[in-house]
Amino acid sequence: xxxxxxxxxxxxxxxxxxxxxxxxxxxxxxxxxxxxxxxxxxxxxxxxxxxxxxxxxxxxxxxxxxxxxxxxxxxxxxxxxxxxxxxxxxxxxxxxxxxxxxxxxxxxxxxxxxxxxxxxxxxxxxxxxxxxxxxxxxxxxxxxxxxxxxxxxxxxxxxxxxxxxxxxxxxxxxxxxxxxxxxxxxxxxxxxxxxxxxxxxxxxxxxxxxxxxxxxxxxxxxxxxxxxxxxxxxxxxxxxxxxxxxxxxxxxxxxxxxxxxxxxxxxxxxxxxxxxxxxxxxxxxxxxxxxxxxxxxxxxxxxxxxxxxxxxxxxxxxxxxxxxxxxxxxxxxxxxxxxxxxxxxxxxxxxxxxxxxxxxxxxxxxxxxxxxxxxxxxxxxxxxxxxxxxxxxxxxxxxxxxxxxxxxxxxxxxxxxxxxxxxxxxx
Ligand SMILES: *[C@@H]1O[C@H](CO)[C@@H](O)[C@H](O)[C@H]1NC(C)=O
Ligand SMILES: *[C@@H]1O[C@H](CO)[C@@H](O)[C@H](O)[C@H]1NC(C)=O
Ligand SMILES: *[C@@H]1O[C@H](CO)[C@@H](O)[C@H](O)[C@H]1NC(C)=O
Ligand SMILES: *[C@@H]1O[C@H](CO)[C@@H](O)[C@H](O)[C@H]1NC(C)=O
Ligand SMILES: *[C@@H]1O[C@H](CO)[C@@H](O)[C@H](O)[C@H]1NC(C)=O
Numbered sequence: 001x002x003x004x005x006x007x008x009x010x011x012x013x014x015x016x017x018x019x020x021x022x023x024x025x026x027x028x029x030x031x032x033x034x035x036x037x038x039x040x041x042x043x044x045x046x047x048x049x050x051x052x053x054x055x056x057x058x059x060x061x062x063x064x065x066x067x068x069x070x071x072x073x074x075x076x077x078x079x080x081x082x083x084x085x086x087x088x089x090x091x092x093x094x095x096x097x098x099x100x101x102x103x104x105x106x107x108x109x110x111x112x113x114x115x116x117x118x119x120x121x122x123x124x125x126x127x128x129x130x131x132x133x134x135x136x137x138x139x140x141x142x143x144x145x146x147x148x149x150x151x152x153x154x155x156x157x158x159x160x161x162x163x164x165x166x167x168x169x170x171x172x173x174x175x176x177x178x179x180x181x182x183x184x185x186x187x188x189x190x191x192x193x194x195x196x197x198x199x200x201x202x203x204x205x206x207x208x209x210x211x212x213x214x215x216x217x218x219x220x221x222x223x224x225x226x227x228x229x230x231x232x233x234x235x236x237x238x239x240x241x242x243x244x245x246x247x248x249x250x251x252x253x254x255x256x257x258x259x260x261x262x263x264x265x266x267x268x269x270x271x272x273x274x275x276x277x278x279x280x281x282x283x284x285x286x287x288x289x290x291x292x293x294x295x296x297x298x299x300x301x302x303x304x305x306x307x308x309x310x311x312x313x314x315x316x317x318x319x320x321x322x323x324x325x326x327x328x329x330x331x332x333x334x335x336x337x338x339x340x341x342x343x344x345x346x347x348x349x350x351x352x353x354x355x356x357x358x359x360x361x362x363x364x365x366x367x368x369x370x371x372x373x374x375x376x377x378x379x380x381x382x383x384x385x386x387x388x389x390x391x392x393x394x395x396x397x398x399x400x401x402x403x404x405x406x407x408x409x410x411x412x413x414x415x416x417x418x419x420x421x422x423x424x425x426x427x
Contacts, residue, residue: 050345051180051218054211056317056403057396058178059138063232066139067289070236076287077310079398117259117315117404118221119266121194121240123204124164130157132225134257134266135316136291136414137401139233141192141240142174143223145185145206152181152209155216156223159190159206166191166200174205174234181211187235194240197249197268203237224316227255227414232289241268245416256413257315259404260426271422276411280422281366286310291414293421295400297362298326298391303333310399311361313412313421317403319377320391321347326400327393340388343380347393350386353379359391361406368423374405 060077067075118133123143130143144153146160161167170187185207192202213219226232226239233239238246245253256271258264265272271280283293295311297304306326322330324347331337336352344350351357357376360369370390377388390405413422 051213051215052318053321053345053347053392053394054179054213055219056137056314056321056401057394058176058213059135059316060312060397060401062176062234063138063228063290066234066236067232070231070233075232075289077290077292077312077399079396117257117264117266119194121192121225123159123192124161124190125166126164127191127193128157128159128164130159130222131220132223133219133221133316134227135224135314136227136257137312137314137316138224138226139228139230139239140174140176140205140226140235141202141223142176142183142185142205142207144210145208147208148185148210150209152212152215153207156210156214159204161188161190161206164190168201170203170235172235176234178211178213180213182209183207183211183214184209187237192240192243194244194268197244199240199243199247199249202240202243203235205235227315228290229288241416244268253416254413255416256411257407258411258426259315259407261408271411271413271424275427276424277427278425280413280424281364281368282415282418282420282422283363285419285421288419290314291421292399293363295361295363295402296365298330298400299360299362299367300330300333301358305329305333306400311402312399313407313414314401314403315407317401319403319405320400321394321397321403322391322400323397324393324395327391330391331389334389337389338386340380340386344388347395349389349391349393350380351389353385353387357389361402363423366423368406368410370406370409374408 064075064078118131120129120131122129143159144156146158148158168189170189172187173184174187175182175184185205187203188206189201189203192199192204227241230236230238230242241255244250250269252270254270256267258275286292286294290312292310292312295309296307298306306329309326331349334351334357338350340348340350356372358369358372359375360367375390377390380386380388410423411426415422
């Protein structure tokens with residue numbers, strides 16, 4: 001079993017109280033995050049927020065399109081119109097390698113600048129190290145290639161196929177559309193290693209262009225490693241984890257995440273029983289594309305405004321982003337809540353800071369509660385009595401993207417062998 005650690009960082013949007021690396025990036029809205037005993041002023045950078053939303057909405061559009069191209073059938077979550085919504089999220093961090101306990105173990109670290117969960121892998125021969133976001137909401141690996149010289153790639157490590165003795169040009173391009181541009185380039189096969197596990201002839205993209213939502217200020221990792229099913233792969237090739245399993249680097253086709261602000265970790269090859277208590281509540285994957293499962297209910301205290309919807313469990317999305325009309329119903333149950341599309345960002349809502357919202361998601365009949373301090377993103381401004389909620393509406397989504405706002409409350413396991421996702425109580 002291998003463990004990869006990540007970084008954490010809290011919700012991205014919310015940077016640390018002290019002057020943070022997020023500053024200096026455009027228009028900002030000051031928020032306070034209610035955090036345990038003290039309330040701390042925190043700065044949210046709206047451009048980072050919007051970039052993250054762009055990545056989430058665009059990512060789902062790309063995956064749904066790839067599914068149709070790969071299988072010849074429209075994905076059940078596809079909606080007829082074009083995407084344009086809003087989203088949420090962010091995420092990145094830096095994987096710091098902990099004193100390795102086992103092959104494949106990498107610790108995740110808390111990076112205040114980040115919003116993403118990221119870790120390290122190597123590509124090529126000799127091995128070159130890249131940080132990547134480990135993203136259960138997509139299926140492809142890409143990093144910047146040598147011809148990505150625009151400012152969006154500057155500051156990111158670059159993969160040079162000509163410098164790798166194991167690279168092979170697959171003779172294909174790739175093009176992932178993002179609202180802010182596209183991530184495009186050429187496909188290669190090369191050796192990819194993560195924490196001592198090696199996949200040979202792994203398909204990856206060497207990007208010649210990055211959209212601005214992947215510029216270092218918005219996306220600290222160099223690249224992205226998708227961890228969902230091959231059916232949503234733009235390359236229609238086995239994702240890294242599937243390659244590791246096929247190449248017998250991993251015997252149990254399961255990976256698990258702890259995404260909390262301390263000791264965050266990705267384990268490849270099983271679940272780390274030191275990190276959770278009790279058993280897992282498993283939810284079957286309904287369509288093998290995303291890690292898509294039925295979400296029985298979304299509750300606030302004793303109200304259940306949303307029932308029986310499809311959801312995608314996505315480590316690559318910071319918040320919970322969902323169908324706009326269902327999110328509106330959700331906030332309608334919270335007294336004093338307001339649509340903050342024009343005051344914060346499209347899709348956002350506020351609620352009275354003086355209240356404490358106990359939001360829970362029910363999977364396979366079991367309630368999992370979101371810590372109220374994770375649901376509360378902070379004050380709209382320093383003297384506002386309105387706080388921003390971590391459930392955000394997107395006009396482009398028919399379903400619920402269950403991101404880090406939820407995943408930080410549980411230990412989660414992704415079981416490719418049995419096509420199910422499990423949640424357990426964090427130790
Ligand atoms: C890339 O690897 C795949 C197996 O993963 C193989 O089928 C294909 O032929 C390889 N392509 C090149 C150009 O080596
Ligand atoms: C989950 O919590 C909600 C709100 O607290 C409650 O109404 C519902 O009955 C609970 N469901 C289960 C399965 O415990
Ligand atoms: C839930 O209960 C808390 C008190 O525990 C209250 O502050 C909050 O407003 C309630 N939310 C709803 C939607 O009733
Ligand atoms: C908020 O507080 C600041 C000073 O702390 C003050 O300058 C500003 O006018 C206040 N805004 C409102 C809307 O009260
Ligand atoms: C959002 O959900 C409502 C029903 O709750 C549905 O009518 C609508 O089509 C959904 N929106 C999208 C974009 O799928």
